[in-house]
Amino acid sequence: MIRSRRFARFFGLAVGALAMTTVLATAMPATAATVFSDDFSDGVADGWTTTNGSWAVSAEDGNQTFQQSDGTADARAIANNVGRGTTLGTITTARARLRSTGGSVAVLFNALDANNYAFAALRSGRLEVGRRQNGALTVLASAAYTPAPDSWQTFNITGGSGNQTQVIVTGTSPGVLVNAPIAPVGGSDPARKVGVATIGALASFDNIRIEDDLPPIDTQPPTAPGLPVVRNITSNGFTMNWPASTDSVGVVGYDVTTVVPPGVGAPIRIWRTSTNSITITDLAPRSRNTFEVRAFDAVGNRSATSPQIIVTTLAPDDQTPPTTPGTPVVSAVTSGGFTLSWAPSTDNVGVTAYYLRSPDGTVGFTAVTAATATLGGLAANTTYSLVVVATDAAGNQSAPSAVVTVTTLAETCQITYRIVNQWQGCFQAEVTIRNTDTTAIVGWTLRWTFRNGETITSVWNVSNATMSGPDVSVRDSGWNGTIAPGGSVSFGFTGTGVPVPPVFTLNGRPCS
Numbered sequence: 001m002i003r004s005r006r007f008a009r010f011f012g013l014a015v016g017a018l019a020m021t022t023v024l025a026t027a028m029p030a031t032a033a034t035v036f037s038d039d040f041s042d043g044v045a046d047g048w049t050t051t052n053g054s055w056a057v058s059a060e061d062g063n064q065t066f067q068q069s070d071g072t073a074d075a076r077a078i079a080n081n082v083g084r085g086t087t088l089g090t091i092t093t094a095r096a097r098l099r100s101t102g103g104s105v106a107v108l109f110n111a112l113d114a115n116n117y118a119f120a121a122l123r124s125g126r127l128e129v130g131r132r133q134n135g136a137l138t139v140l141a142s143a144a145y146t147p148a149p150d151s152w153q154t155f156n157i158t159g160g161s162g163n164q165t166q167v168i169v170t171g172t173s174p175g176v177l178v179n180a181p182i183a184p185v186g187g188s189d190p191a192r193k194v195g196v197a198t199i200g201a202l203a204s205f206d207n208i209r210i211e212d213d214l215p216p217i218d219t220q221p222p223t224a225p226g227l228p229v230v231r232n233i234t235s236n237g238f239t240m241n242w243p244a245s246t247d248s249v250g251v252v253g254y255d256v257t258t259v260v261p262p263g264v265g266a267p268i269r270i271w272r273t274s275t276n277s278i279t280i281t282d283l284a285p286r287s288r289n290t291f292e293v294r295a296f297d298a299v300g301n302r303s304a305t306s307p308q309i310i311v312t313t314l315a316p317d318d319q320t321p322p323t324t325p326g327t328p329v330v331s332a333v334t335s336g337g338f339t340l341s342w343a344p345s346t347d348n349v350g351v352t353a354y355y356l357r358s359p360d361g362t363v364g365f366t367a368v369t370a371a372t373a374t375l376g377g378l379a380a381n382t383t384y385s386l387v388v389v390a391t392d393a394a395g396n397q398s399a400p401s402a403v404v405t406v407t408t409l410a411e412t413c414q415i416t417y418r419i420v421n422q423w424q425g426c427f428q429a430e431v432t433i434r435n436t437d438t439t440a441i442v443g444w445t446l447r448w449t450f451r452n453g454e455t456i457t458s459v460w461n462v463s464n465a466t467m468s469g470p471d472v473s474v475r476d477s478g479w480n481g482t483i484a485p486g487g488s489v490s491f492g493f494t495g496t497g498v499p500v501p502p503v504f505t506l507n508g509r510p511c512s
Helices: none
Strands: 033-038 048-051 055-060 063-068 074-079 090-098 104-113 116-123 126-133 136-144 152-159 164-170 175-181 193-199 203-212 229-231 238-241 251-258 269-273 277-280 288-297 309-312 329-331 338-341 351-357 364-368 372-375 383-392 404-407 413-423 426-435 445-449 455-460 464-468 471-475 488-496 504-506
Touching: 063 074, 063 193, 074 104, 074 203, 090 104, 090 193, 104 152, 104 203, 116 152, 116 164, 116 193, 126 164, 126 175, 136 175, 164 269, 193 203, 238 309, 251 277, 269 277, 329 404, 338 404, 351 372, 364 372, 413 504, 455 464
Parallel strands: none
Antiparallel strands: 033 203, 048 074, 055 063, 063 203, 074 193, 090 152, 090 203, 104 116, 104 193, 116 126, 126 136, 152 164, 164 175, 175 269, 229 238, 238 277, 251 269, 251 288, 288 309, 329 338, 338 372, 351 364, 351 383, 383 404, 413 426, 426 488, 445 471, 445 504, 455 488, 464 471
16 A cells, blocks of 8 residues: 655755755656655554664654654664565655764665665765665765754665666755665565664654656656856855756756766765756865756756866965964774874964874874864774864864874784574574784673664673673683683573674774
8 A cells, every 4th residue: 555645845945055946856757656655744653664763753843753762772664565666766765854963864775674675874974875684784885974963854865777876865055976886685676665764863754755766758858058157256155057958848957066086086066956057155265176067857857967167266264274283192092093182273263173184185084173083993903194184164274283103902802793593583692702812811801782672681601791771791701711812712692683793892992
């Protein structure tokens, strides 16, 4: 049964620098078949199957939305209806709002069930596109994207009959586009369910829709837009217009896109407008950008690109850079990272951020607002050289700090996590700890955090096991407390839930 509900308020979302009209999903193909459509206006979420989390339909901004209110859960909700996976593919659209700091929010597509699906997720300042198969997550493509806090974001996911999927997220100007090679999660004839998910976050969802994109009647693309003309260039933007495209039925809108050379690795930025003009106000001062324009019609036919145009923004009124940051001081070195702190910079207006990068500027590590940063996820037993650069609101950058060189510690352990047996709602796991150091480990405590709501029901070959929420701690049994160099010990446990491999620490240090 197709669920068809009020969906009109999805249309006309502002994504451009001056509230340009989003036409990403305002006009679907006339022949497209709506498989699932839910705006939760009836106040219920029947037709959804939830896994973990705390799900409810509640009023928000004058509308009913589907909310997940457990900030610690790996929570998922899957619609029960399935698309047909037609020749030209499936279009999935949804709105999502991250209502907490940290964690991630995602729209799921091509879903079989709560552990097998493709996803488009906003996490840690990036749009990540990938898939989850049998509980294991794999990110296949990503791009930098930081939405405004507590803002609605619109996902538009187009998957063809091949393995290429296009994801566009808009809501904070500008939007971002990612293409990912996503093979069907269910083989050659995948399911086409839609879903939503959070990990360690509070979030709201609305206007969720899945459509089978049947071959459109209109196959004629618009003509290419004419040469863009730029005026009113400022330090952070400009106004652009171009000769309009024509179409056999009608042009719906235009995409203004940055041109990124192959291999550069920078994200493609997109501004969308319903007219043949646009004002952009969020570029970096003194930046050189190449743009092109494409038109599209109501059934998604896209024109050839306009001639490219290069625009260099002006220098800001404030041209005084911050002072040079102090020499970074290293502390808390582990096998996976370390902490840096430095004397802060000063500025005639104000320092807005510090950037940590390699001395030659080819590798960026992180950006922070305070004069300290903790880096994680680095390779063990590896030397890193970094400098700190301060920047102000006008984009002026300081001279780099003195170079600091840090070598992460060698990993001293290796963990093997093996599922020995699995049955309805339960599983048996075996954990092996291997000492990769040159000295013996005398006494050990292993800790990890379950990622999928698992619990422990029994354990053996350890003297003590405690569990607080998803956090688990186990200690040796005395007789197996010493692990010689190159040696290993094992213990086992039974648990409930669907197991996902966790990240372990041994005596407070990470293991591979």
